[in-house]
Amino acid sequence: MKNHNRATSNDGVKRVVDASLESDRLVLFRVVLVALVFALTARAAFAAPPKPRPRGDVSVGAGGVETPASENGAERSRAVRERTNGSSPELVALARDAQNWFDPKTAPKLREFVLDAAKERRKRWEKYPDVDLERAADREIRRVASGRITLYTDLPSSTEVDQIPDALDAAVPILCKIFHADPAPFENWKVEAFLMRDVDAFVEIRALEGSPRFLYGYSDRNRIFAKDQGLGYYNRFLLMHELVHTFMHEYFGDLNPRWYSEGAAEYLALHQWSPKKGLELAQFPVSEKAYPGFGRLRQIRQILATRRAPSILDIMSFQPRDYEQVSSYAWSWAFVSFLSRSPKYRDVAEVLPYWMVANDPNALFVDAIGDRWGELEYDWADFLEQLDYEYDFEATAINSDPLLPSAPTEEELRKGVVVSIDPTRGWLDSGVRTTAGSKYKLTIAGRFKFYLEDAKKTFDFEGTGATIEYFGGRPAGRVRAVVAPDPTGETFADVYQTASDDNSRDLGADFRFDAFRRSRHTRFGDESLGNASGFSDETLAELKSAEQTNDREPEASRFDFYNALYPWNGGVDFAKSSVVLEPERSGILYFRVNAAPKNLKRNGGRVKVQIKLLD
Ligand SMILES: [Zn+2]
Numbered sequence: 358m359k360n361h362n363r364a365t366s367n368d369g370v371k372r373v374v375d376a377s378l379e380s381d382r383l384v385l386f387r388v389v390l391v392a393l394v395f396a397l398t399a400r401a402a403f404a405a406p407p408k409p410r411p412r413g414d415v416s417v418g419a420g421g422v423e424t425p426a427s428e429n430g431a432e433r434s435r436a437v438r439e440r441t442n443g444s445s446p447e448l449v450a451l452a453r454d455a456q457n458w459f460d461p462k463t464a465p466k467l468r469e470f471v472l473d474a475a476k477e478r479r480k481r482w483e484k485y486p487d488v489d490l491e492r493a494a495d496r497e498i499r500r501v502a503s504g505r506i507t508l509y510t511d512l513p514s515s516t517e518v519d520q521i522p523d524a525l526d527a528a529v530p531i532l533c534k535i536f537h538a539d540p541a542p543f544e545n546w547k548v549e550a551f552l553m554r555d556v557d558a559f560v561e562i563r564a565l566e567g568s569p570r571f572l573y574g575y576s577d578r579n580r581i582f583a584k585d586q587g588l589g590y591y592n593r594f595l596l597m598h599e600l601v602h603t604f605m606h607e608y609f610g611d612l613n614p615r616w617y618s619e620g621a622a623e624y625l626a627l628h629q630w631s632p633k634k635g636l637e638l639a640q641f642p643v644s645e646k647a648y649p650g651f652g653r654l655r656q657i658r659q660i661l662a663t664r665r666a667p668s669i670l671d672i673m674s675f676q677p678r679d680y681e682q683v684s685s686y687a688w689s690w691a692f693v694s695f696l697s698r699s700p701k702y703r704d705v706a707e708v709l710p711y712w713m714v715a716n717d718p719n720a721l722f723v724d725a726i727g728d729r730w731g732e733l734e735y736d737w738a739d740f741l742e743q744l745d746y747e748y749d750f751e752a753t754a755i756n757s758d759p760l761l762p763s764a765p766t767e768e769e770l771r772k773g774v775v776v777s778i779d780p781t782r783g784w785l786d787s788g789v790r791t792t793a794g795s796k797y798k799l800t801i802a803g804r805f806k807f808y809l810e811d812a813k814k815t816f817d818f819e820g821t822g823a824t825i826e827y828f829g830g831r832p833a834g835r836v837r838a839v840v841a842p843d844p845t846g847e848t849f850a851d852v853y854q855t856a857s858d859d860n861s862r863d864l865g866a867d868f869r870f871d872a873f874r875r876s877r878h879t880r881f882g883d884e885s886l887g888n889a890s891g892f893s894d895e896t897l898a899e900l901k902s903a904e905q906t907n908d909r910e911p912e913a914s915r916f917d918f919y920n921a922l923y924p925w926n927g928g929v930d931f932a933k934s935s936v937v938l939e940p941e942r943s944g945i946l947y948f949r950v951n952a953a954p955k956n957l958k959r960n961g962g963r964v965k966v967q968i969k970l971l972d
Pocket residue numbers: 413414598602618619622
């Protein structure tokens with residue numbers, strides 16, 4: 358019972374965050390829209406809530422979907438006051454503005470502030486009861502130790518299983534490096550790992566408190582658990598995922614928001630291990646074979662093929678119950694991988710773990726992206742469209758500086774302007790703005806070097822492409838052009854049409870993220886622009902009703918329809934060296950050479966495109 362109290366009070370922070378997403382949000386949101394909420398005094402505020410919730414992957418049954426004990430507004434604001442007492446009000450105020458987290462003067466102070474708070478919380482963790490070693494021997498549970506890790510398992514001895522502690526132990530200094538954490542405190546860190554076939558036996562030896570309520574794995578304090586998945590790599594991956602949770606929980610504090618904590622655990626845990634070469638974490642898949650059991654990339658492609666996907670807002674709103682579906686892990690993995698690896702967003706991704714203890718880390722994230730939100734949506738949609746093994750995040754990053762530094766005048770366009778396309782890059786903003794209804798003649802000229810995967814060498818290409826090799830259903834090496842609405846300056850509120858406000862930093866007192874508010878108005882499926890899903894209206898209606906019947910909540914569609922391929926799947930291809938473009942919407946003209954992202958860097962030279970406005 359004592360331990361249950363610990364677990365629940367530890368969970369108090371999460372509980373407050375959940376509660377603030379319930380109704381009656383105004384009090385809390387006005388006072389601390391994005392105030393950092395620490396657990397320092399949370400325990401006093403939440404006496405004995407009903408049930409313990411395991412940390413990490415509380416993903417099954419009633420455990421995952423339980424609603425937090427209701428708390429009235431007065432109690433909650435008292436809790437907030439108590440928790441922000443004792444921390445410097447000046448720092449709390451600074452922490453509310455995401456920009457301060459990127460300011461070289463304030464950022465170190467804020468980081469220290471969070472890490473100190475996490476350390477304080479860490480001191481209050483109660484120790485698990487010792488594993489009953491005698492009984493473990495009776496139940497044929499083996500103990501394999503290496504460095505910081507002690508593994509208990511009822512799986513028979515094999516190289517794969519018995520090397521798990523080595524691999525997990527090797528992960529700790531790498532995680533310290535990734536998070537710029539001082540490795541000294543982690544030198545004597547101890548983690549007990551449980552890889553379980555017969556879960557009841559592990560309850561008997563006091564590994565788990567009570568019956569486990571999780572599907573695959575979970576972490577709590579310094580213990581990590583995984584149910585045997587029958588695949589050597591995947592077992593190690595699951596324990597690695599839980600180890601990342603435990604590490605982050607230890608170092609940064611609580612595990613919020615869900616998309617980030619799960620996405621980071623997935624992203625960092627994808628690894629390569631060999632006793633000789635050691636461990637590499639945070640892999641982006643080079644092939645499916647290299648990570649047996651990890652099918653996230655394939656799953657996303659399959660979902661995209663149905664032209665349905667959660668919007669970024671949907672991902673940001675994932676709740677614990679959403680993780681009953683493996684696809685939620687896949688989306689979280691993809692989004693965190695994208696943010697962490699994209700040269701445009703990795704600075705934001707680097708700060709995200711520090712916001713795990715914020716009352717609303719999503720609001721800080723929105724604030725950090727600011728008026729780049731429209732651009733983020735474009736970059737994310739492009740990433741999804743081209744998602745492939747060995748994805749080259751550098752090469753595909755859409756240029757922030759247009760090819761033409763200033764937009765040409767109408768007169769200049771009538772004469773014709775020329776842009777130079779780098780075939781080693783993804784979509785490039787030409788700097789030319791086109792007008793709906795006008796006609797443009799686009800002409801390509803020049804030869805460039807293009808790499809053909811089958812031949813494994815480069816050839817001289819003219820921009821019309823090869824019909825012997827395809828990528829994304831289009832000839833490889835062919836120049837493509839697309840017109841997309843200008844995303845410049847668009848904020849989260851513009852894209853999702855949330856509470857209108859002039860200041861992107863202030864989302865408004867009544868603004869909140871809500872898992873049950875499915876995005877009706879995304880850039881990619883804006884109902885006001887008609888059906889942008891790519892399906893006919895009839896098919897769309899059928900799919901929607903089918904989806905609702907399968908959903909546990911028939912009134913709410915699980916994910917809204919989202920044409921993730923828009924705008925990058927439209928436009929014109931240069932089947933000939935000269936084409937006429939008649940854009941349906943005004944916007945920016947983008948170009949690229951069609952190629953698998955991993956092969957872009959193997960191309961060379963330039964292809965020139967003349968853009969001419971016709972009468
Ligand atoms: Zn997890």
